[in-house]
Amino acid sequence: MISHKKEIKQIINPTEKIFFRDTEKHEKNSTKNYSLNYFNSISRYYSSLRDTGPINPIAIADCLALQLADSIMEKITTERVMSSPDNSLGDEFYSRLAASTSELTGIIDTELLVIFLKQMVNILRSGNLIAQKNSQVYVTELFTTKDKLYPRLLRSFWNECDWRVIFPSSPEAAEMIHDNRESFLELVKGVMAETSVEDIANDFFNTSGICEANDYFMISFIDFYLLTWLKHFGIIEYNIKGDHEIVYISISDYGRKVLNSLL
Numbered sequence: 047m048i049s050h051k052k053e054i055k056q057i058i059n060p061t062e063k064i065f066f067r068d069t070e071k072h073e074k075n076s077t078k079n080y081s082l083n084y085f086n087s088i089s090r091y092y093s094s095l096r097d098t099g100p101i102n103p104i105a106i107a108d109c110l111a112l113q114l115a116d117s118i119m120e121k122i123t124t125e126r127v128m129s130s131p132d133n134s135l136g137d138e139f140y141s142r143l144a145a146s147t148s149e150l151t152g153i154i155d156t157e158l159l160v161i162f163l164k165q166m167v168n169i170l171r172s173g174n175l176i177a178q179k180n181s182q183v184y185v186t187e188l189f190t191t192k193d194k195l196y197p198r199l200l201r202s203f204w205n206e207c208d209w210r211v212i213f214p215s216s217p218e219a220a221e222m223i224h225d226n227r228e229s230f231l232e233l234v235k236g237v238m239a240e241t242s243v244e245d246i247a248n249d250f251f252n253t254s255g256i257c258e259a260n261d262y263f264m265i266s267f268i269d270f271y272l273l274t275w276l277k278h279f280g281i282i283e284y285n286i287k288g289d290h291e292i293v294y295i296s297i298s299d300y301g302r303k304v305l306n307s308l309l
Contacts, residue, residue: 105193109280110277111196115199116195117146117147117163122183123188127139129178144163165212169203173207175199200309201309203279223256223267229253233253234281235297235306237295240285241294251264269293281297282295283301
């Protein structure tokens, strides 16, 4: 079977309200015994830019995940960012950040960009890369190169982040997919040529038994959430072909190196 983007959109439209729930954790985050105050945070941020020295053998390429993380961390470091009573960062924070990062990321859909920013905030929190004390949000560690930041983000997303929170349209589906994520990863690693989204999703369903094949809600769920984030990390590429907008994924040599070295 092959994946038809138009058919999937009829079942789940990414602009539907269900995909725009707040993806932040609302429980109070634990913090370290120290806090970066506003002015000291600015000083540390800019002084850290002089530090160099990648720690990974892979030359990390730029990707949307890094762009999102950099934008969030720079704003938190150079401005006084306060959390809302529910521990979220608030709509104004995201709307202003989306406006300033739209050109950088190339995403003109503001609502979609806000979703990605909220998901990245959760990834940063889950990896203890940002925290808060007395309602002020701060960066716990300053990264001088993308070679250092990228693996921390990727491992936070893959191992530490609660997918029920960042993939909110079906917490049950998110939990099942997370529990079987290593099986999915093996299927992705086995992609040697362009493979349709529908084919790899159905192979995953047959392997894991989490649902029947050709479940278009689940195919769309994997497409919009999991595969999209693997794309954000530069691991896979999307290709759309034909009049019916058949969607394929492929893995570059770089993406395969990331999979084999970091996951």
